[in-house]
Amino acid sequence: THHTAPTMSRSALWRQEANIQDRARHAEETFARVISEGRDRHSHKKGVLPLFGPDDTFNLHPVILSSVAKSPYFVNKCCEKLMDWNVVVDEIYYEVKHLEPWTAGAGKSPSTAFCLLLRLFTLRCTEKQMTLMLEHVDSPYIRCIGFLYLRYAADPSTLWSWFEPYLYDEEAVQVRQGKGDITVGEYCRFLLSELDYYGTRLPRLPIAIERQFKVRLLQAERSEERAKQHVENEAAMQYFQKTGARVMALYGDDENPITWYDAVVDRVILRDMESGEMLYRPKFQVTFTEYGNTEVVTLGEVDLPGTHTTNTPEGGEYEPERGRGEGSKPDSSSSSAAYHDRRGRGDQGYNRDERGRSNDYSRGKYDNYQGRDSRRDHYDYRGGGSHHYGQRGFGDRGNYDDHRRERSRSRDRNDDPRREEKDLMEEVLRREREKSATKGRDYASRPKAFRGESDERIRNKKHMDRDVSDWRQQKREVQPKIEEAKATESQKPAAATVREKTAAELAAIQEKKRKLMAKYG
DSSP: OOOOOOOOOHHHHHHHHHHHHHHHHHHHHHHHHHHHHHHHHHHHOTTBOOOSSOTTTTTOOHHHHHHHHHOHIIIIIIHHHOOSHHHHHHHHHHHOOOOOSBOSSSSOOBOHHHHHHHHHHHHOOBHHHHHHHHTOSSOHHHHHHHHHHHHHHSOHHHHHHHHGGGTTOOOEEOOSTTSOOEEHHHHHHHHHHOSEETTEEOOOOOHHHHHHHHHHHHHHHHHHHHHHHHHHOHHHHHHHTSTTOEEEEEEOOSSSOOEEEEEEEEEEEEEOTTTOOEEEEEEEEEEETTTOOEEEEOGGGEEOTTSSOTTOBSOOOOOGGGTTOTTOOOOTTSHHHHHHHHHTTTTTTOOHHHHHHHHHHHTTTTTTOOOTTHHHHHTSSTTTTSGGGTSOOOSOOTTHHHHOOOOOSSTTOOSOTTHHHHHHHHHHHHHHHHHHHHHHHHHHTSOHHHHHHHHHHHHHHHHHHHHHHHHHHHHHHHHHHHHHHHHHHHHSOOOOOOOOOOHHHHHHHHHHHHHHHHHHO
8 A cells, every 4th residue: 555654734844944943043153152262262372373364264165164063063062062172182083083074975964073173273273282283193183183274274374384294194094984094194295285175175375385385295205205215225324324424415495495515414313302212214414514504404305425416406316326426526535435435345344233223224113103203203304304494493403593604506606596496396387287187088088978967067057057146136126126116005095995885776776787688688
């Protein structure tokens, strides 16, 4: 037999509608309250990270913002029970399982990660709290939500200094539901280089900063590749770790592009200077022989002598077999010549302890180390390797301020000091063109029916948008006329009262009808 679905009475429908309106009103009032509390907290709390943009939308896309603000989890749990930063971080640890903005399923509901992200926005994070999030050892989701917070709400000009130490962090994290893991470093590079974020949009970066990020990401990529090649080259690692070894090292600041200079290794840094933990890769305190200033550089920021032409921009390939370059006269007494001479004889001439220490890195002895203090030093950038690149200035500058001198790029130099930056920008543009072409090929490879449906949906949406716009325009034009007609109608005098006819008049009318019927049938 056919069963019909039970229908709700009109009163039940009204009650349901009233409940929906009450929940919406409660959500709106709750969101307004936590926004107000966040503003008050910002005015009284010290060290709060300044928000870039509106302090009530936090640069979130309107669709995801509206969905999160109305979410029962956000309204009833996040806003009512998670009242400080520590509790929110604990909630991230226990509840967040992915970093997409939407949960999988038929209903499009906001994810736990984005609900907690919005709650962090309303609570405001201090610089100290953000640093603790980015270096947290318990959960990669705590770290990644910290990066997402910065990408949405921090000043774009400060993003690089926050992200740079973690660009090649190898901790695994699941960003998409049911998909494979990626590394935290890949996630950081994704946030700095993309706008589309798994069904929503990240805030657009200023075009100059966006291009600068892409160039720096390419520089970091080359530095990481160079460091990996050094680790695989046992002889190179042994040479770099000898005090007094002559090397090429990178230097750059606000006034000068990143450039290769001759330097001498003063000290090999194998442990973090604050925590004492073993570093993932060694660092080097070097003195630039031409200018006398001392800096701490990373493994990817040093190379063998003669690999790059002195005082030319960075960007050359790693070619350890080139010696001191064509046309040069190597000094047989120099450590460079000694290095190349010894390399031809295998391990002869090397100290046994040094050889063992180098093997520790080539075998990846410290690859699995996840110490909190080593995270910055692991990827070489903030702890001293890049402060001389004009960034935040973390780490020990050595006696840089005492010995800093003007580095003129016009003196005795034929190379364009900005050549490397131009080469990097050309490579960035080439990759963008290749990416656009790949998207075009992917679209062209889809079935025609799919493409036709997509195009039809786009055309239908445009027609619907135009129809809605026309309807709204007509409504705006007609509405004043309707209001005017109503006002005119209300001003008309009341109609005269109809007088009832007497019995004699009614009888006369009936008699007249009777005669007409008799005469004309």
